Amino acid sequence: MKKxxxxxxxxxxxxxxxxxxxxxxxxxxxxxxxxxxxxxVKTTTAASNATQHYVLSVKDNGxxxxxxxxxxxxxxxxxxxxxxxxIATGAASEQLEFYHQDGTTxxxxxxxxxYNVATETDESNRAEGHDWGPEDPAVQQGLEKLVDALVGNxxxxxxxSGGTGGAQAVDMxxxxxxxxxxxxxxxxxxxKEALNAENLHQDSGMKDTGVVGIDLSRLDAKLPRxxxxxxxxxxxxxxxxxxxHFIVHQIVELAVTGKDEAGAAHRLTVSADIDTxxxxxxxxxxxxxxxxxxxxxxxxxxxD
Amino acid sequence: xxxxxxxxxNELAKLYARKKTIWxxxxxxxxxxxxxPAVRQLQDGLGVAGVASDQYAVTILNVMTLFVLPLLIxxxxxxxxxxxxxxxxxxxxxxxxxxxxxxxxxxxxxxxVHTAGLLLLVFVASEAxxxxxxxxxxxxxxxxxxxxxxxxxxxxxFVLCTAAAWxxxxxxxxxxxxxxxxxxxxxxxxxxLVFPDxxxxxxxxxxxxxxxxxxxxxxxxxLFAIFSLLLGCGMVFYTTGYYVFDKKEV
Numbered sequence: 001m002k003k004x005x006x007x008x009x010x011x012x013x014x015x016x017x018x019x020x021x022x023x024x025x026x027x028x029x030x031x032x033x034x035x036x037x038x039x040x041v042k043t044t045t046a047a048s049n050a051t052q053h054y055v056l057s058v059k060d061n062g063x064x065x066x067x068x069x070x071x072x073x074x075x076x077x078x079x080x081x082x083x084x085x086x087i088a089t090g091a092a093s094e095q096l097e098f099y100h101q102d103g104t105t106x107x108x109x110x111x112x113x114x115y116n117v118a119t120e121t122d123e124s125n126r127a128e129g130h131d132w133g134p135e136d137p138a139v140q141q142g143l144e145k146l147v148d149a150l151v152g153n154x155x156x157x158x159x160x161s162g163g164t165g166g167a168q169a170v171d172m173x174x175x176x177x178x179x180x181x182x183x184x185x186x187x188x189x190x191x192k193e194a195l196n197a198e199n200l201h202q203d204s205g206m207k208d209t210g211v212v213g214i215d216l217s218r219l220d221a222k223l224p225r226x227x228x229x230x231x232x233x234x235x236x237x238x239x240x241x242x243x244x245h246f247i248v249h250q251i252v253e254l255a256v257t258g259k260d261e262a263g264a265a266h267r268l269t270v271s272a273d274i275d276t277x278x279x280x281x282x283x284x285x286x287x288x289x290x291x292x293x294x295x296x297x298x299x300x301x302x303x304d
Numbered sequence: 305x306x307x308x309x310x311x312x313x314n315e316l317a318k319l320y321a322r323k324k325t326i327w328x329x330x331x332x333x334x335x336x337x338x339x340x341p342a343v344r345q346l347q348d349g350l351g352v353a354g355v356a357s358d359q360y361a362v363t364i365l366n367v368m369t370l371f372v373l374p375l376l377i378x379x380x381x382x383x384x385x386x387x388x389x390x391x392x393x394x395x396x397x398x399x400x401x402x403x404x405x406x407x408x409x410x411x412x413x414x415x416x417v418h419t420a421g422l423l424l425l426v427f428v429a430s431e432a433x434x435x436x437x438x439x440x441x442x443x444x445x446x447x448x449x450x451x452x453x454x455x456x457x458x459x460x461x462f463v464l465c466t467a468a469a470w471x472x473x474x475x476x477x478x479x480x481x482x483x484x485x486x487x488x489x490x491x492x493x494x495x496x497l498v499f500p501d502x503x504x505x506x507x508x509x510x511x512x513x514x515x516x517x518x519x520x521x522x523x524x525x526x527l528f529a530i531f532s533l534l535l536g537c538g539m540v541f542y543t544t545g546y547y548v549f550d551k552k553e554v
Contacts, residue, residue: 021529152509
């Protein structure tokens with residue numbers, strides 16, 4: 001009888017000791033990286049203004065097809081945006097400036113001195129349309145929980161490393177079967193549809209220079225049309241978070257493999273590299289149109 | 305030790321004497337092939353790989369550990385414990401010159417062996433199915449990694465075995481125990497939606513911890529923490545279960 005009790009006692013003791021060990025081994029902190037990133041995303045999106053420098057790049061089998069880089073200044077309070085972009089596809093490149101001020105959107109191509117001005121007539125309607133859902137704290141909390149549950153154990157793949165002075169870095173790389181099958185299927189379909197979208201390859205659609213005053217036809221990026229075995233191969237995220245929980249630097253990469261109609265294999269990598277600074281200390285630039293060449297364009301054309 | 309081995313063999317013999325067990329083994333063998341048409345449809349119809357052939361076996365394992373294998377474990381555990389208590393056949397086991405600690409251990413060992421056998425069967429079947437996919441050329445690529453994932457997935461399933469046997473001890477009929485096992489499991493999974501923060505301490509959260517063993521870089525600290533949590537839960541369920549079994553009037 002004593003032997004039995006000793007066995008039960010020992011089993012319980014060792015078992016509970018292991019449970020306590022797991023708690024000390026920071027199992028509760030699972031997804032510490034995930035939580036840090038989530039907080040940072042919330043803080044960063046809540047900032048009322050910021051300046052960002054971004055580089056978007058699309059490579060096919062290591063060769064760059066499309067590169068967009070530019071600066072963006074945005075202020076939610078002033079409802080203003082200003083920025084510039086340089087779009088390069090191989091040899092061809094195009095400069096673009098854009099502003100959003102006083103309810104008008106202004107585009108200017110680097111190769112002309114005409115400002116194309118679009119006035120939004122239904123600004124109030126659109127603002128109302130945006131007010132549902134995401135702004136409501138209850139809906140937001142519900143969504144957050146849903147996302148948490150969907151992310152599930154993927155949280156364990158998010159690594160957090162501390163830097164100096166409260167700065168943190170978050171890294172996540174998902175490869176092959178680590179990527180949830182549903183995400184892979186939906187993502188692959190989206191990528192495939194995007195690559196096969198009509199206006200991407202039909203020159204007639206791109207030659208319409210009237211809308212933003214830029215000849216985009218020169219910029220055909222020659223993206224491959226993947227039709228078979230489209231698969232998301234790798235997803236990676238690197239984010240640097242400062243002591244105030246703002247994401248100051250972020251790199252997101254997505255690698256997609258697949259075959260085109262001719263059966264040639266492609267590996268497309270899409271990457272976005274975004275630097276953020278002057279958080280809550282940014283005023284978007286404005287342009288004074290007095291005395292400048294302008295061209296009125298219809299706002300509804302922009303929404304197409 | 306010999307006694308324990310023989311009692312385990314005895315339990316397994318009883319298990320495989322049931323037609324139901326053989327049928328369920330057949331189902332586990334066929335299920336990996338049932339996923340093939342869906343994947344082929346994705347590949348031929350929509351042109352997306354969806355599940356590449358080197359990832360097929362792991363995808364099957366994800367589905368299996370989520371509900372198919374837990375369900376089979378619950379059924380076996382309820383038959384083995386509640387069923388025998390209910391129809392009093394457990395008396396014929398207890399009347400043997402084997403003490404109750406060995407009988408309870410043998411029942412769990414038999415459950416572990418059965419579960420491991422199921423995993424092996426699913427592994428072989430899903431790898432065979434992967435070779436039937438159009439891009440079978442790379443099916444052999446992830447074989448070693450997949451084998452590791454299958455082996456790793458045994459641990460949370462073993463913990464589930466101890467938990468199912470623990471629940472089944474409180475019932476005198478197999479269907480009651482099965483129903484309660486399923487409800488408890490579903491509730492534990494469902495609570496994760498409501499309390500994601502607390503669910504890190506629940507063993508059912510880690511049914512798919514095999515995914516952490518994929519992808520080359522192993523998060524050692526995390527694996528250790530989950531390993532101790534699962535082992536700890538298993539030990540607590542096993543010892544308390546044994547204690548209840550030892551005191552039980554049948």
